[in-house]
Amino acid sequence: MTASINDVAQAVGVSASTVSRALRGRPGVSDEVRDRIAAVAAQLGYTASRSASSLASGRTYTIGVLVPYVGRWFFGTVLDAAEKVFSTAGYDVLLYNLGSPETRKRFFTKLPVRKRVDAVLSLLIPDDDESAALRSLGVPLATTVGGTRPGFTVVGIDDRAGTESAVRHLVNLGHRRIGMISGASGPLHWTTPIERRNAYLDVLAEAGIEHDAALEADGDYTVEGGERAMTELLAASRPPTAVFAQSDEMAMGALRALRRHRLKAPDDVSVVGFDDHELADVVGLTTVAQPVAEQGAEAARLLLRQLDEPGAEPPRHVQMPIRLVLRETTAPPRPRGPQ
Amino acid sequence: MTASINDVAQAVGVSASTVSRALRGRPGVSDEVRDRIAAVAAQLGYTASRSASSLASGRTYTIGVLVPYVGRWFFGTVLDAAEKVFSTAGYDVLLYNLGSPETRKRFFTKLPVRKRVDAVLSLLIPDDDESAALRSLGVPLATTVGGTRPGFTVVGIDDRAGTESAVRHLVNLGHRRIGMISGASGPLHWTTPIERRNAYLDVLAEAGIEHDAALEADGDYTVEGGERAMTELLAASRPPTAVFAQSDEMAMGALRALRRHRLKAPDDVSVVGFDDHELADVVGLTTVAQPVAEQGAEAARLLLRQLDEPGAEPPRHVQMPIRLVLRETTAPPRPRGPQ
DNA sequence: AATATGAACGCAAACGCTTGCGCAACAAGG
DNA sequence: CCTTGTTGCGCAAGCGTTTGCGTTCATATT
Numbered sequence: 001m002t003a004s005i006n007d008v009a010q011a012v013g014v015s016a017s018t019v020s021r022a023l024r025g026r027p028g029v030s031d032e033v034r035d036r037i038a039a040v041a042a043q044l045g046y047t048a049s050r051s052a053s054s055l056a057s058g059r060t061y062t063i064g065v066l067v068p069y070v071g072r073w074f075f076g077t078v079l080d081a082a083e084k085v086f087s088t089a090g091y092d093v094l095l096y097n098l099g100s101p102e103t104r105k106r107f108f109t110k111l112p113v114r115k116r117v118d119a120v121l122s123l124l125i126p127d128d129d130e131s132a133a134l135r136s137l138g139v140p141l142a143t144t145v146g147g148t149r150p151g152f153t154v155v156g157i158d159d160r161a162g163t164e165s166a167v168r169h170l171v172n173l174g175h176r177r178i179g180m181i182s183g184a185s186g187p188l189h190w191t192t193p194i195e196r197r198n199a200y201l202d203v204l205a206e207a208g209i210e211h212d213a214a215l216e217a218d219g220d221y222t223v224e225g226g227e228r229a230m231t232e233l234l235a236a237s238r239p240p241t242a243v244f245a246q247s248d249e250m251a252m253g254a255l256r257a258l259r260r261h262r263l264k265a266p267d268d269v270s271v272v273g274f275d276d277h278e279l280a281d282v283v284g285l286t287t288v289a290q291p292v293a294e295q296g297a298e299a300a301r302l303l304l305r306q307l308d309e310p311g312a313e314p315p316r317h318v319q320m321p322i323r324l325v326l327r328e329t330t331a332p333p334r335p336r337g338p339q
Numbered sequence: 340m341t342a343s344i345n346d347v348a349q350a351v352g353v354s355a356s357t358v359s360r361a362l363r364g365r366p367g368v369s370d371e372v373r374d375r376i377a378a379v380a381a382q383l384g385y386t387a388s389r390s391a392s393s394l395a396s397g398r399t400y401t402i403g404v405l406v407p408y409v410g411r412w413f414f415g416t417v418l419d420a421a422e423k424v425f426s427t428a429g430y431d432v433l434l435y436n437l438g439s440p441e442t443r444k445r446f447f448t449k450l451p452v453r454k455r456v457d458a459v460l461s462l463l464i465p466d467d468d469e470s471a472a473l474r475s476l477g478v479p480l481a482t483t484v485g486g487t488r489p490g491f492t493v494v495g496i497d498d499r500a501g502t503e504s505a506v507r508h509l510v511n512l513g514h515r516r517i518g519m520i521s522g523a524s525g526p527l528h529w530t531t532p533i534e535r536r537n538a539y540l541d542v543l544a545e546a547g548i549e550h551d552a553a554l555e556a557d558g559d560y561t562v563e564g565g566e567r568a569m570t571e572l573l574a575a576s577r578p579p580t581a582v583f584a585q586s587d588e589m590a591m592g593a594l595r596a597l598r599r600h601r602l603k604a605p606d607d608v609s610v611v612g613f614d615d616h617e618l619a620d621v622v623g624l625t626t627v628a629q630p631v632a633e634q635g636a637e638a639a640r641l642l643l644r645q646l647d648e649p650g651a652e653p654p655r656h657v658q659m660p661i662r663l664v665l666r667e668t669t670a671p672p673r674p675r676g677p678q
Numbered sequence: 679a680a681t682a683t684g685a686a687c688g689c690a691a692a693c694g695c696t697t698g699c700g701c702a703a704c705a706a707g708g
Numbered sequence: 709c710c711t712t713g714t715t716g717c718g719c720a721a722g723c724g725t726t727t728g729c730g731t732t733c734a735t736a737t738t
Contacts, residue, residue, distance in 0.1 A: 002453060002454065045475075047449060047450060047451070047453045047454075049394070049453075049454040049455075050390075050451070050454065050455050051389075051390045051391075051393040051394040051399070051454065051455065052390075052394050054390045055388070055390040055391050055394050060390065062433075065434075069419065070409070070415050070418050070419040070422065071412070071415045071416040071418070071419035071420075071632075072415070073410070073412070073415075075415075076409050076410045076411070076412075076415035077410040079409050079410070079434075079436075080408065080409040080410035080436055080438075081410075083409065083434060083435075083436040084436060084438075084442070087435070087436065087442060087445075088442070092433055092435075092451060092455075093433070093434050094401075094431055094432070094433055094434070095404075095418075095422060095432050095433070095434040096422075096426070096431075097418075097419060097422040097423060097426065099419075103423070103426060103427070106426075110386065111386060112386070112389070112431060114341060114386045114388075115341065115386075115388040115389065115390065116388075116389045116390070116431075136384075223617065223618065223620075223621060252618060252621045253621070255621060256620065256621045259623070278410075278562065279562065279591060279618055281562075281595065282562060282591045282592070282594060282595045282622065283621065283622060284598070293410075
């Protein structure tokens with residue numbers, strides 16, 4: 001079928017080992033022979049079989065990437081950036097889309113990446129068993145989502161600081177009834193919703209605002225969930241004048257709910273999101289921005305570094321900057337008159 | 340390190356070949372032995388090395404997926420759906436993110452998928468050389484984006500019908516100055532923008548509207564591009580009263596441009612998009628919906644079928660339904676008075 | 679009872695690379 | 709001129725599977 005290393009060796013008149021060394025830049029080959037080999041290899045369109053070379057060397061030059069939902073903006077963006085880093089370093093990426101419990105379970109029991117990847121980047125938080133399974137692979141591990149786990153190097157953001165800036169912004173605007181749309185219903189070990197909720201409660205307390213449980217609703221990190229949650233909040237006996245959504249997608253759902261109720265942001269209720277989604281600007285959403293692509297790229301780089309320097313102790317936790325970006329969905333509450 | 344097939348064989352007291360046959364459901368193993376092998380394999384946590392088995396068998400149980408931009412909604416959604424189909428069939432997916440010309444070039448010259456995949460799903464349109472390179476792999480090929488290529492089975496939509504319904508909608512509303520934001524600047528062989536443009540021109544002609552070149556602008560299929568394009572159109576001596584954007588992302592960019600100009604849709608200008616993006620509903624965008632995830636899933640299924648029945652002639656082209664979904668960014672033109 | 683027929687299993691040869699080791703050949707050092 | 713290195717290359721043993729073929733043995737066939 002396609003040319004093998006022996007075909008090249010034969011054509012050049014050297015042994016297969018020399019071809020192997022020459023093509024991979026290993027020492028022990030004269031420049032002259034190396035050039036001839038390169039020429040013949042190019043002419044024959046030879047590429048080493050990955051299966052064969054990884055079987056022989058143990059290195060796969062492949063990274064496993066675990067993602068809950070490839071289709072969602074956040075994960076897609078992280079994946080995009082990470083893939084670029086990996087591929088320019090000569091690594092391929094094996095993608096596992098582990099959104100549903102079944103596929104997730106299947107993955108962790110069969111562990112199809114065993115002996116197949118040199119490292120894994122997990123965009124989901126593994127529970128104890130799952131992370132033990134991953135550690136059993138004996139390869140470097142990284143994740144870009146909240147919740148540090150032993151054996152993983154995690155790159156993330158300061159969730160507390162981020163939500164504090166968002167909620168304080170609302171407080172400073174004069175809001176007292178501040179709702180929150182959270183995403184608590186996710187898997188366990190996923191600390192982000194909890195961190196953000198705690199920060200939310202802290203800011204309220206610090207502002208002397210009493211917490212009202214009727215002002216919290218679960219939006220499941222989706223647009224539809226955000227819409228449902230906002231609808232729920234609007235049905236409260238005393239609805240909020242402002243809401244903090246733990247993700248832009250939920251915030252957008254909230255905006256949709258407002259529109260359905262013939263209410264407007266920020267006139268009737270202020271809304272602030274989290275992420276700085278690609279389309280947040282389109283809808284004028286005030287939000288706390290996090291460097292999503294950069295997190296993916298950085299996690300990828302850290303993984304590659306671990307592969308280059310097997311000895312070195314990998315960084316445990318790196319934090320990326322966040323910042324509040326003010327747009328048009330937040331304003332002072334109305335009841336007290338215009339401006 | 341991890342258990343090999345010989346470890347299992349030894350533990351059970353049979354040969355490696357029997358273990359191999361047993362675990363893969365091949366005939367020639369008694370039920371009793373098969374059960375014992377399964378038990379021991381499970382206990383030892385044995386999983387066959389993919390490198391070794393694909394080297395030996397030639398089958399990789401891996402599909403290569405080529406994507407221009409994983410981070411964009413359309414591609415992310417297609418990928419998500421396709422991956423699900425592949426993974427439930429026991430196939431892994433190798434992801435190649437080929438957005439930039441360099442990575443794309445590198446991919447097609449080095450062809451890292453050679454001997455590494457059983458099939459490839461391309462979410463980008465290869466040019467002649469590229470598609471020849473892919474065909475040289477000798478595996479089934481499919482694509483989900485416009486522009487049929489020899490050797491590929493393509494699943495897509497009727498671009499003509501889709502844009503006709505969109506533009507006719509604007510015509511029926513009474514618009515005469517109808518602009519278009521296209522994405523012509525993409526790679527060659529990408530027939531979608533051309534198809535859509537032709538359909539746009541045809542509808543105008545059929546309505547007796549003279550075509551005005553100043554009413555067309557390139558939006559590059561991005562939000563920013565759409566914004567630029569709309570800005571450009573608004574600067575025309577006689578701006579459009581309605582615009583058809585070839586993608587929802589460009590349409591959203593257009594909406595943003597309108598907002599920046601203190602104009603409103605549909606009051607000042609009607610906007611219709613294409614795709615039915617996840618967030619089209621949030622911004623109330625009228626658009627022509629296409630079944631994005633279904634296209635990915637269907638393409639994946641067709642590929643798998645070709646792997647199952649190597650003899651059969653694969654379908655060349657399958658078309659999925661589209662439909663116009665009316666929301667709030669289209670209305671009759673204003674000049675003629677209210678309603 | 680002798681033979682044919684399968685079923686169940688083992689042997690050993692691939693699959694296409696990588697890599698430790700050995701062996702020339704040649705340059706430099708005494 | 710004989711060592712001692714060094715450089716350039718080939719040999720051959722893996723890496724962990726799959727699979728064609730051969731062997732054994734129990735069962736069915738005449």
